[in-house]
Amino acid sequence: NAGVTQTPKFRVLKTGQSMTLLCAQDMNHEYMYWYRQDPGMGLRLIHYSVGEGTTAKGEVPDGYNVSRLNKREFSLRLESAAPSQTSVYFCASSEGIMNTEAFFGQGTRLTVV
Amino acid sequence: GQNIDQPTEMTATEGAIVQINCTYQTSGFNGLFWYQQHAGEAPTFLSYNVLDGLEEKGRFSSFLSRSKGYSYLLLKELQMKDSASYLCAALDSNYQLIWGAGTKLIIKP
Helix, strand or coil: CCEEEEEEEEEEEECCCCCEEEECCHHHEEEEEEECCCCCCEEEEEEECCCCCEEEEEECCCCCCEEEECCEEEEEECCCHHHHCCCCEEEEEEEECCCCCCCECCCCEEEEE | CCEECCCCEEEEEECEEEEEEEEEEEECCCCCEEEEECCCCCCCEEEEEEECEEEEEEEEEEEEECCEEEEEEEECCHHHHCEEEEEEEECCCCEEEECCCCCCEEECC
16 A cells, blocks of 8 residues: 655755656545645645646745646656755645545655755 | 644643644635644644534544634543644635644653
């Protein structure tokens, strides 16, 4: 039972470098999300998708692009990393929105120097 | 603006009971979630309340008062493994989850 798998687990980037975080779920969920988690703050939604081929902006979308490759996979791309993007990133998926739990990946700890 | 408030940290004793409070202010309301997050791990779902009252699930219970914008998570018979952060999140009228910063619960023997 894999659930939600995201890669990589850790990464250090230099300012201006790019990278893609990958997320895959095997629960046939329609909804997928990318969050960032910073100390002393709640999870903040970056982008989300309500189905294959759809994406939408969340609370903090600037500096990030996403792609819903198919029903299983949802990627997050940083085109030109900045130190302010140092954070722990979580991918999540859910069957719906109301009264449905979200399942989270194990997180990616990203440091931008 | 939208806001979730919960204590930053709480300490309790193994075997005891602890109540973690959460107050919320959101544009509309479609339910309140509680998640548990152990250090360095992913959040995992604990409960969902949309109607007023208490929902019991084993050692954990969650309460909601919509008129007061208030919820609490009650943990009974505390075990060392309950040491974790507990995240409160409210679903607003646009079905967006607004998350609190989390309450770090420390359990002492």
